Amino acid sequence: MAQILVNLSLSITFMLRSINLVFFIVLLISCSNRPNSSNSISISMHEKLNTISQSHDLLGMSAVLIKNGDPFFSHYYGYGKADSSLVIDENTQFRIASISKTFSTLAIIKLWEQGKLDLDKDVSSYLGWELRNPNFPDKPISTRLLISHLSSIRDGEAYGKFVGDMMEKELDIRELFTLNGSYFTSDMFSDSLAPATYFSYSNSAFGLVATLVEKISGERFDIFTQKNLFSPMGMNASFNVMSSDLPNLATLYRTKDGKWNPQADDYQSSKPEERAYPNYQIGRNGLLYGPQGSLRISTKDLITLSKLFFNDLPKDKQVISKATIDTMLSYKWDYSNENGIENGATWDGFWFSYGMGLHHVSGKKGDQLLGSFPLFGHPGIAYGLLSDFYINRDNKIGLIFITNGSKNAFKEADNSGFYQVEMDVANALNTLLDK
Secondary structure (H helix, E strand, O other): OHHHHHHHHHHHHHHHHHHHHHHHHHHHHHHHHOOOHHHHHHHHHHHHHHHHHHHOOEOEEEEEEEEOOEEEEEEEEEEOOOOOOOEOOOOOEEEOHHHHHHHHHHHHHHHHHOOOOOOOOEOHHHHOOOOOOOOOOOOOOEHHHHHOOOOOEOOOHHHHHHHHHOOOOOOOOHHHHOOOOOOOOHHHEOOOOOOOOOEOOOOOHHHHHHHHHHHHHOOOHHHHHHHHHHHHHOOOOEOOHHHOOHHHEOOEEEEEOOEEEEEEOOOOOOOOOOOOOOOOOOOOOHHHHOOOOOOEEEHHHHHHHHHHHHOOOOOOOOOOOHHHHHHHHHOEEEOOEEOOEEOEOOOOOOOOEEEOOOEEEOOOOOOOEOEOOOEEEEEEEEOOEEEEEEEEOOOOEEEEEEEOOEOOOOOEOOOOOOEHHHHHHHHHHHHHHHO
């Protein structure tokens, strides 16, 4: 009997300890599921950004705040296709518009880093034909001027027609830029402002940048960027839509009669066509692969771009050295207006400073995006898409924003060159920098 009582006592003690252990585990789990202040802030920010997306009638949106060199907060909203078949996430690819110019600049800078290009040499010697503003025939045009929008080249009447015809007619880019070219129009160059004297944003000039990449490297532009930028950095990005991740490629939309109307990258019922015709000669026409705006890339890969500029990538992925990036950032045009004489076109107060393939935002009143922080990066707008990639290298912060369409026309913000939706997203995310 005594032994039975001892065993019973031990069993009860074990059961009580087990019950206490289970209670303790349950208590831990319940505590971990309670929203702490950080989770509450995150939930609140997601709700705020959802409200912003809905108020601007966006189809889809990606928004990332970078802090201490890493993504601090990420928000993905809506769809990449109007039929809701593609939910937007960090891997969704977009035709990113003019952020492409930053990558095109990195491509030509890579050749400079390799000692194959002089940024200040007349590009005619690389092209194999003379590039001149016919109104200033004694003023050479350099690569530095092309990537800084100081070349005096404009997006004249001929530019759109050339781009529309270039694949079918297998056009040479010199037909657009030489005085006797079959597509040349006088408004392709400034008639009163010489190279190096005036900032004027130009898409067509980046066709020449890509042509230079091809002439100097001996490789097609899309292949060179793949081999020297995207693949080494581990990016799933491409200037060739044939190489894009088509199932994860967002369609870009505007609206017509209240319905989403696809403008670009609508490949659900058809496949993209190869842009280089069978007999394409390297260096003939760099505009084929859209160095000015046709890069397909994801938010995840734009985060990798920020790490490149922060010099935070592993050594084998840091395809551009810190010293070279320092060189890129050391040169820029700044707006001035002396006695009513302007040195550049600001586009109604948007462009106040531009360097080598990079837009610089001062952080001063009227020229802000992420509070008072000075930033560099690039915006994009085309076919209904609106995009931003901006960072501050000293503080290792940044902002990525992309939408593939709105049911409403984008409205400019008060006291800013950016659109209201950009400012709404940036202002919301800016509140997290102090958290």
